[in-house]
Amino acid sequence: MKGGQSRVGIVSYGAYVPRLRIKAEEIARVWGHDAHMGDALNIQQKSVPSPDEDVATMSVEAARIAVERAGIAARRIGAIFVGSESHPYAVKPTGTIVAEALGAGPFVQMADFEFACKAGTAAVQACMGLAVSKLVDLGLAIGADTSQGAPGDALEYSASAGAAAIVVGREPSEFCAEINYTTSYTTDTPDFWRREGQKYPSHGERFTGTPAFFKHVAAAGERVFSEMGTTPEDYDYAVFHQPNGKFPKMVGKKLGFRDEQVALGLLAPRIGNTYSAAVLLGLANVLDAAKPGDRIFVAGYGSGAGSDAFDLTVSPGIAKIRGRGVPTVEDFVRSDEFLDDATYAKYRGKIQVPSGGAT
């Protein structure tokens, strides 16, 4: 880690995406929109959670994969932070459910994180601090969401579901990727919000895009370059938050990355915007394929607004945690189970049912 002797890195990771999909053209058909809405956003389809899935269940699935991938004893985990804007409870931490399901704790530091779509990367940063300072052996950071747009809103094309779990530690021999540097760029920008008790979010149209996503991601990214003395060409991969399939390529271009560097970490066209999970799922997909020595640039974004950026180098340890029969991101992204819009509305609680509705 820059600025000190201490080193910190990713020890393992896990991904989970629900198996159900809905096509953009099906959403357009129902709301009477232009059939090419999906093309405009570069989202062909998005993931949909089953009625019995939520942020807690997906977090558990992703965390179990992370633990299994590297053969981690659950009792080594000293901190669990779940970042989400769709925690199943308003009051009762999702992390408690994850810890119990993993058999971790009870001596574990815990809090749920919330920062729109960057709560997961904020959780990674918190785990880095605890691991480097030796307050914990390993920290588990999770980004997970089952987000929703109001019926007919443009968010309907993108808001999807997924989870990613990152295990952070300080023992270099255990790293699958070393975190060389991280920084955050945060301001008070009202681009997107949801008031307490409201089911659907609101957005300040004027702020979406340029003063929000692009400004923050670019500022965090430029700081990584200046602090690390790097240029975009030094990186093999660049992974961005992906509210749609277009923004990552656009902000990548703005920063000086080529489309080829961005491609592997871009999953939004196939699963939509998984919010807090999105950038970490993109990173996990890169880690599934990267070679030791590969350099990865990562920049998350959360409305409100902020960007967390990272500089990583893939470690030799990546070889040790591959090919252990643990599912890859592609195993989850690949799915051909499509819903029609009526079933989608039923599953996502957009139709009133007497009981048992999804959250």
Place this chain on the structure above:
Amino acid sequence: MTVPRFWREQPQRYRLLGAECNNCGGIYFPPRTVCPECRRESIGKMVQRQLSGRGTVLAHTVVHQPADGFELQVPYVMAIVELEEGCRVMAQVVDVVPGSVGTGLPVEMTFRRIREDGRNGVIYYGYKFRPMRHTTLDKRVANSIASPKPSSTPPRSPAGSRPRRS
């Protein structure tokens, strides 16, 4: 089901924590405090046993008249799953087209919402099963064909393999 009772049973419901008799080797799920085979001789010899969560479908039924809280999921599959360790559990099988479930289908545990006490109540989570994932499916199916388990009853666990309601 009361909240305190569910809370007590969380280790078994969340991660299939069973029990093993150190006297005869019998494995039980749900966990037992006394081995039904060894009875008094098992006292003090029952230990926790983490089950793998992998197994095969022994019998199943497709439910069209849902239990409370399962209205959105009809039709859904309930099955008796025989775990690798030999014990059997009754559970829902998800992420599957009901017609494609058959005896011998390799399945693995998944963590899902089971039900909730209304909109203001507690949410109950626990195990369900889903078909074994693609990455591991081929290898595990190949293994089970190459070396089929001796029988549904593992040699050292005669009692543990009895069907049990979860």
